[in-house]
Amino acid sequence: MSEPCFLTAAAASRAIAEGRLTSEALVRSCLERIEARDPAVKAWLHLDPRAALNAAREADKRPRSSPLHGLPFGVKDMIDTADMPTTHNSANWQGYRPAKDAACIGVVRALGAVILGKTDTVEFAAAGRRAATRHPMNPAHSPGGSSSGSAAAVADHQVPLAFGTQTGGSLIRPASFNGLYALKPTWGTVSREGAKIYANSLDTIGWYGRSVADLALVAEAYRLDGIGEAPVPEPRALRIGLCRTPSWSRIEPGGETAFATAAERLTRAGVAVEEIVLPDAFGGLFEAQETIMFGEGRAAFLDEFLIQGSRLGQDFVDRAENAKGITPAQMVAAHDLAAACRRALPELFSGFDAVLAPASPGEAPVGLQNTGDHVFNALWTLLHGPCVSIPCTRGPAGLPVGIQLVGPRYADARLLAVAAALSSVIDAESAPPR
Amino acid sequence: MSEPCFLTAAAASRAIAEGRLTSEALVRSCLERIEARDPAVKAWLHLDPRAALNAAREADKRPRSSPLHGLPFGVKDMIDTADMPTTHNSANWQGYRPAKDAACIGVVRALGAVILGKTDTVEFAAAGRRAATRHPMNPAHSPGGSSSGSAAAVADHQVPLAFGTQTGGSLIRPASFNGLYALKPTWGTVSREGAKIYANSLDTIGWYGRSVADLALVAEAYRLDGIGEAPVPEPRALRIGLCRTPSWSRIEPGGETAFATAAERLTRAGVAVEEIVLPDAFGGLFEAQETIMFGEGRAAFLDEFLIQGSRLGQDFVDRAENAKGITPAQMVAAHDLAAACRRALPELFSGFDAVLAPASPGEAPVGLQNTGDHVFNALWTLLHGPCVSIPCTRGPAGLPVGIQLVGPRYADARLLAVAAALSSVIDAESAPPR
Numbered sequence: 001m002s003e004p005c006f007l008t009a010a011a012a013s014r015a016i017a018e019g020r021l022t023s024e025a026l027v028r029s030c031l032e033r034i035e036a037r038d039p040a041v042k043a044w045l046h047l048d049p050r051a052a053l054n055a056a057r058e059a060d061k062r063p064r065s066s067p068l069h070g071l072p073f074g075v076k077d078m079i080d081t082a083d084m085p086t087t088h089n090s091a092n093w094q095g096y097r098p099a100k101d102a103a104c105i106g107v108v109r110a111l112g113a114v115i116l117g118k119t120d121t122v123e124f125a126a127a128g129r130r131a132a133t134r135h136p137m138n139p140a141h142s143p144g145g146s147s148s149g150s151a152a153a154v155a156d157h158q159v160p161l162a163f164g165t166q167t168g169g170s171l172i173r174p175a176s177f178n179g180l181y182a183l184k185p186t187w188g189t190v191s192r193e194g195a196k197i198y199a200n201s202l203d204t205i206g207w208y209g210r211s212v213a214d215l216a217l218v219a220e221a222y223r224l225d226g227i228g229e230a231p232v233p234e235p236r237a238l239r240i241g242l243c244r245t246p247s248w249s250r251i252e253p254g255g256e257t258a259f260a261t262a263a264e265r266l267t268r269a270g271v272a273v274e275e276i277v278l279p280d281a282f283g284g285l286f287e288a289q290e291t292i293m294f295g296e297g298r299a300a301f302l303d304e305f306l307i308q309g310s311r312l313g314q315d316f317v318d319r320a321e322n323a324k325g326i327t328p329a330q331m332v333a334a335h336d337l338a339a340a341c342r343r344a345l346p347e348l349f350s351g352f353d354a355v356l357a358p359a360s361p362g363e364a365p366v367g368l369q370n371t372g373d374h375v376f377n378a379l380w381t382l383l384h385g386p387c388v389s390i391p392c393t394r395g396p397a398g399l400p401v402g403i404q405l406v407g408p409r410y411a412d413a414r415l416l417a418v419a420a421a422l423s424s425v426i427d428a429e430s431a432p433p434r
Numbered sequence: 435m436s437e438p439c440f441l442t443a444a445a446a447s448r449a450i451a452e453g454r455l456t457s458e459a460l461v462r463s464c465l466e467r468i469e470a471r472d473p474a475v476k477a478w479l480h481l482d483p484r485a486a487l488n489a490a491r492e493a494d495k496r497p498r499s500s501p502l503h504g505l506p507f508g509v510k511d512m513i514d515t516a517d518m519p520t521t522h523n524s525a526n527w528q529g530y531r532p533a534k535d536a537a538c539i540g541v542v543r544a545l546g547a548v549i550l551g552k553t554d555t556v557e558f559a560a561a562g563r564r565a566a567t568r569h570p571m572n573p574a575h576s577p578g579g580s581s582s583g584s585a586a587a588v589a590d591h592q593v594p595l596a597f598g599t600q601t602g603g604s605l606i607r608p609a610s611f612n613g614l615y616a617l618k619p620t621w622g623t624v625s626r627e628g629a630k631i632y633a634n635s636l637d638t639i640g641w642y643g644r645s646v647a648d649l650a651l652v653a654e655a656y657r658l659d660g661i662g663e664a665p666v667p668e669p670r671a672l673r674i675g676l677c678r679t680p681s682w683s684r685i686e687p688g689g690e691t692a693f694a695t696a697a698e699r700l701t702r703a704g705v706a707v708e709e710i711v712l713p714d715a716f717g718g719l720f721e722a723q724e725t726i727m728f729g730e731g732r733a734a735f736l737d738e739f740l741i742q743g744s745r746l747g748q749d750f751v752d753r754a755e756n757a758k759g760i761t762p763a764q765m766v767a768a769h770d771l772a773a774a775c776r777r778a779l780p781e782l783f784s785g786f787d788a789v790l791a792p793a794s795p796g797e798a799p800v801g802l803q804n805t806g807d808h809v810f811n812a813l814w815t816l817l818h819g820p821c822v823s824i825p826c827t828r829g830p831a832g833l834p835v836g837i838q839l840v841g842p843r844y845a846d847a848r849l850l851a852v853a854a855a856l857s858s859v860i861d862a863e864s865a866p867p868r
Binding site for chain 1: 532533535621623624626630656657659730733734736738762763770844845
C-alpha cells in the first residue's frame with residue numbers, strides 16, 4: 001500500500017502538511033489507479049487528467065490553507081462545477097457547462113481542494129437512467145445509487161473523498177454496499193445551491209471517505225457546529241441504542257448479520273447497548289418520505305418537462321404530472337408527521353450517545369438497474385439528523401454491508417466523535433486500523 | 435390608458451388571445467414607459483430593448499402555447515437567466531452570466547413568456563447593498579425590498595408581471611408599499627433552483643401583478659394544486675378572520691387604517707368578519723423566523739465568504755461567521771415551534787375562507803436604506819402557507835398601504851379564488867374595477 005491513492009484523506013492531509021506528499025503525487029496516483037481500474041468500474045463521467053494535475057501543481061505552489069489543501073474530490077455529476085460539464089447523467093444535458101461552482105464546491109476549492117472529476121449518477125439523482133458504474137468488488141453488482149460513481153470511486157481507491165447527495169437513501173446506502181464511510185449532515189447545514197433539486201425538504205449534500213477522520217475533515221470545512229471540539233470518548237463510556245426501525249421486516253440476511261455483528265462487537269468492547277423501539281407514529285415515516293419526495297418532485301421537474309417535452313424520460317414526466325395523484329392533504333399530513341417525529345427524537349435518543357441502525361437491507365443487488373432499497377434510509381433523511389455509515393461485515397455474496405450511526409438534528413459533531421470512538425470496533429474487518 | 439403597458443397581465447393575455455394585441459406592441463409599450471420613467475424609478479439593472487423586442491416578435495410568430503404567451507416579465511436579479519447577467523446587486527458579481535435559466539424562468543419561457551429584463555434587489559435578496567430603486571409615486575421613499583425593482587416596475591406600469599422572492603417579507607411588503615397584488619405561494623410548490631439561496635426553510639419564489647387574475651395566470655403555469663378549479667365565491671357567502679398577529683404593537687397609523695378599512699369594506703359588502711387571536715405560541719414565530727434565517731444563512735454565504743474574502747460585505751461575513759451566535763438548540767427550538775404552529779393553523783383557520791392580516795406596518799419608509807420592517811410577514815413566511823397581497827388605502831404620506839389574505843399550506847387555489855371575490859371590495863380606490 002505504498003501508493004498514495006491508498007491513503008485515507010486524513011492520512012494524505014497529514015502527509016501533505018508534513019511535506020511528505022505533494023498534491024501532484026497524490027493526484028497522479030489517483031489518475032493511475034483510475035486508468036487501471038475505471039474501464040471495469042466506470043465511476044467517472046468526466047475526467048481531464050491534465051487539468052487535474054495542473055490544479056494539483058497550483059495547490060502545491062500555494063501556502064497550505066486548510067486540512068483539505070491538495071486533496072482531490074470526486075463530484076456527483078448533478079453538482080455544478082464551473083470548469084467541467086454537469087450532465088446529470090441525462091441525455092438532454094450532455095456537454096452542459098455551468099457558469100459557476102455549486103456552493104459546496106466553492107467552499108472546498110477555496111480551502112485548497114482539487115476537483116478531480118465528475119462521477120456517474122442515477123439521472124438527476126432521482127430516477128430514469130441508471131449510472132453505468134459497476135460495483136468495484138464484483139462487476140455483476142450495482143454499487144448502489146444514486147451516488148453510484150462517487151461511492152465506487154472512493155471504495156476503489158480512485159479518489160480519497162467524493163460528494164454525493166441523499167433524498168431517499170442515495171448516499172448512505174451505497175456507502176453500506178461499498179464498505180465506505182459517509183456523512184449525511186443535518187439538513188440545511190451545507191448549502192445545496194448549484195446541486196439539482198429533487199425535494200426541497202429532503203435533499204442533502206454529503207460525502208464519502210475511508211475513515212471517520214476523513215468525514216470530519218470535510219465537516220470542518222463546512223463549519224458544522226462544534227466539529228473537532230468534542231473529544232473522542234472511550235468506548236466503555238458510551239451507550240448506544242439499537243434501532244431496527246419499523247421496516248425491520250425488509251431486512252435481508254446480510255443486513256441482519258451486520259446489525260447483529262455490530263451490536264456484538266460493541267458489547268464486547270464494553271459499550272452499553274440497548275434496544276430502542278420507535279413509537280408507532282414513526283411507522284408512517286417511510287410513506288411520508290415518499291409522499292414528500294414525489295410531491296416536491298412535481299416542482300423540481302416541471303421546467304424539464306415543459307422544455308424537453310418527449311425527450312424527457314417517463315419517470316420525470318410522471319413526477320411533473322403528479323402521476324401518483326398526491327394531494328395537498330397528503331402533503332400536509334406527511335410534513336406534520338415528519339415534524340412531530342423530529343420533535344420527539346431528542347427525548348427518545350436522550351439516553352444514548354448515538355443510535356445504531358441498518359444502513360441498507362443487505363448487500364448490493366445484482367445488475368445495474370436495481371440500485372437498492374432506501375427503506376432503511378428514507379426515515380432518517382426525513383428526520384433531518386446526521387447519519388454516519390461505518391463498514392461492518394460481508395454478506396452471503398462476499399460484498400460489504402455497513403451499519404449507520406444516527407443522531408438528532410445538529411448533533412453532527414457529537415455523532416462524528418462517537419463514530420471515531422467506535423469505528424475500529426464496528427469496522428473490525430478493515431486492517432490496518434484507521 | 436390606451437397604451438398596452440397599462441393593461442393588467444390578464445387583460446393583455448385576453449387581447450393577445452383575441453388577436454387585438456401583439457407581444458411586440460405590448461413589449462414596445464413597456465419599453466417606452468421604461469424609457470420615460472426609469473431614469474427616476476431605477477427599477478432595472480439589465481435591459482436590452484432590442485433582445486426583448488426580438489423575443490416578443492418570436493413569440494408572435496409561434497402558436498399561442500398558454501395564457502402567458504407573449505407577456506413580459508421582470509425578474510429579480512438574484513434569479514438566473516441564461517441570456518442576461520445575474521448580479522445579485524453585488525459588486526463581486528457584476529457581469530456574471532449564468533449558463534442556464536432558473537427553473538421558474540424555464541417554466542414561463544416554455545409557456546411563451548418574454549423575459550424583459552432584470553430588476554434591482556437588495557444584495558443577494560438578503561442584506562448589504564440596497565437597490566437604487568425609488569418609490570414610483572414618491573422618489574424620496576423606498577419601494578421596499580428586497581424585491582425592490584420588481585415591485586416598482588409593476589406598480590409603475592413598466593411591466594405587467596415580475597418575479598420576486600420572500601425569505602422574511604421581501605415580496606409582500608413591497609406589494610403593500612406600491613399598491614400591488616402579489617402571491618407568495620406555499621413553500622416548496624415552485625422550484626427555487628437557480629435562485630440565490632438564503633434560508634432553505636424560508637425562501638419562496640413569488641410574483642407581482644396588478645390584479646388577482648394576473649397572479650392566477652402565473653400560478654396556473656406552475657400547476658399549483660386546483661388553480662382555476664375553485665369557482666369565485668360571492669362575497670356574502672364568505673367568512674374572513676381578522677388577524678392582527680402577535681406583533682400588532684408595531685403597526686403604524688397607515689397599517690392600522692388599512693386593516694380597519696379592509697374590515698369595514700368587507701362588512702359593508704356582506705362578508706362575515708370575525709377577529710381571530712392566535713394562540714400564545716405564535717408569539718414566538720417572529721424570533722423563530724430570524725433564528726432560522728440567520729442560522730440557515732450561515733451555509734448560504736460560506737462559499738462567498740471564503741472566495742471573496744474582504745471584498746464581501748460585513749452583513750454576509752456576519753452571517754457566514756454566525757455573528758449572532760445562533761446555537762443548535764436554538765435552531766431545533768425554532769424549527770419545532772414553526773412546525774407546531776403550521777400544524778395548528780388549519781384548525782385555527784377552519785371557520786374562515788381566508789384570514790386578513792397586515793401586509794406591512796404602514797407606508798413605505800423615507801430614504802433607500804430602510805426597506806421596511808418584515809414584522810408582519812416573517813411569521814407567514816415561516817408558516818409556509820400562501821399569502822396574497824391586495825391594495826387597500828393610502829397612508830398619511832399619500833402612499834399605498836395594502837393588506838394580505840393568508841391561508842394554510844397548499845390552499846393557494848382557494849385563497850386566490852377568495853381574493854378574486856374580495857379584491858374589488860378591499861381595493862375600492864382602484865378604478866376601473868379590475
